[in-house]
Amino acid sequence: ERSYLFMLDTQSTTFFLNLEEAYVIDSTDTTLTIELPRKKHPCPVCGQRTDKIHDYRLQKVKHIPLLHKSYELFFRKRRYYCPHCAKRFAETVPFLGKFQRMSHLLKQFVISQFSNMKSATEIARQARISVTTALRLFDHVSYPKPLLPEVLAIDEFKGNAAKEKFQCILANPKAKTTLDILKNRKSEDLYEYFTEFSLEQRQNVQHVVMDLSNLFRSVVKTSFPNAQIVADKFHVCRLANWAMEAVRKDVQKEFSDYRRKYFKKSRFLLLKRHKNLTNDEHKEQLALMLQVSEKLCYAYSLKELFYEMMDSADSQTYALRFKRWQEDVLQHNLPQFIRLMNTMIEWKHEIVAAIETGYSNGYIEGCNNRTKVLKRTCYGLRNFERMRNRILYLAVTKNR
Ligand SMILES: [Zn+2]
Structure with missing residues (x-):
């Protein structure tokens, strides 16, 4: 049997949808309908297993873009009936969260798109969801405070977020990893940030690479008692x-x-x-x-x-x-x-x-250039937390 929408056989369409056990049962020029195989479910009230069908309800599901075609996906959701206690209940759906309209795969897809040089608007359009939803999904990505490396690099960049022109970036120049993005470059905030690390961790920092800034120098000297400052x-x-x-x-x-x-x-x-x-x-x-x-x-x-x-x-x-x-x-x-x-x-x-x-901030320069491109693509990134997450996410995915 052929799927009208993709001109593939329904088995292939089922395969590309990648919705666990669900398979295509119907297709038009603009829609696909799927169903899960009928199987015994334990009754939520008495625990007896049953596969007696009560009825079906059609539910719209938002799913990943497929082969550049726009389509609507309908899930024919089954309700079972328990002959022992007369309870009616919905089947378990492996590809959707409870009370969710978006498939797990679509959520994954949206989040992964943020590792590209794309604006949230563009990602939302591609996934056919709202910008707010796209951003809310990306907000699941978050980075805790990092561990301090033996060689630490610090630099500032023009981020224009949270009403501050400059933000700071911390990196490990040896491992070429981005560690953190800081809200501003005010010395009191930098002190506060660094003193949250234990003294033991700070004592472990042997070198700090930075530009010739007196501000950074005094912060570093106070925060990292054993560190040798290295000029970039x-x-x-x-x-x-x-x-x-x-x-x-x-x-x-x-x-x-x-x-x-x-x-x-x-x-x-x-x-x-x-x-x-x-x-x-x-x-x-x-x-x-x-x-x-x-x-x-x-x-x-x-x-x-x-x-x-x-x-x-x-x-x-x-x-x-x-x-x-x-x-x-x-x-x-x-x-x-x-x-x-x-x-x-x-x-x-x-x-x-x-x-x-031989340590330098070459790695950070590369990161800052990438941030510049990202900011241009997104017409600015005003929300600091999101900017931080995007830069860190971008750095992690680019290092792979
Ligand atoms: Zn029952």
Whole structure:
């Protein structure tokens, strides 16, 4: 027998519906009707087993989308009759919760869809349920407070949830797992969060990777007595690019309109590492740009030396290179690089730790980029708990 809706035989349609023992008994262009096999049920009153049928009732069931067809599913629900005590009762339905209209499989489907870059609206439309229902189902996914790893990474990101512009992300950079999302980056809230962990757990944290933020540093120093703070290399290197940019902006103030626009447009040539400039034309363009201004030329060489210094394989090499770099900075006396030098001195231990351990927040950068895409897809995620659950769910499913 054929199922009209799917142009498959009813056995195949039954198979794709995947509703436990239920099978298709009828089908039109837009509907499917299913039934469960008749079998002996124990009477809820006297306990005697019976398969005597009292009647049937048609019940609408919401189920998973099937082969891109939209359809209505009807379940012909049976009621049994007990000849011993005259009780009438409904059969047990394995694919539906009590008093539920949605199949277990549809619920699973909806929840699993939240691991994709999709908005709740899109998921709801696909499952043909309301957005509220989709969100309510996803609310079943929740993550408890994590355990603290030996190496902890912390960073902020622009989440715009719960009336706060910035949220924090905690990760285990070694295992590449996302641990938690925190509501904001206020130090009192961070303290509160961390002190909820036992001292023993906090003492177990050996390294904390973070950007050069005084706020994070003081929170970490207080919360993790044994931890060595590791500066994230990406954030440190970005400072050299910012200094380079500041010098460019300063220098080009004296340029003609035309030249200023040209320099602005070509700034990537100044920012990119020289060894990564593979295009000969780009190399020539850069050389011409550097001829225009001595200051720019100094800044460029300081930036290049900075990167080389950050690439040091060990702390001794770093110390030597830093000494030379520092001498150059002092000699050229560009305020933007003097400031950078002072930051490097202030954060010396954390930067050396980055070189010695090789730990970075590269994994977190990846997570934050994914969050950005998710936020764009969903037109923002205002509800903090849901945002937290989505980011954690996404991280877990992407790590599989
Ligand atoms: Zn009975």
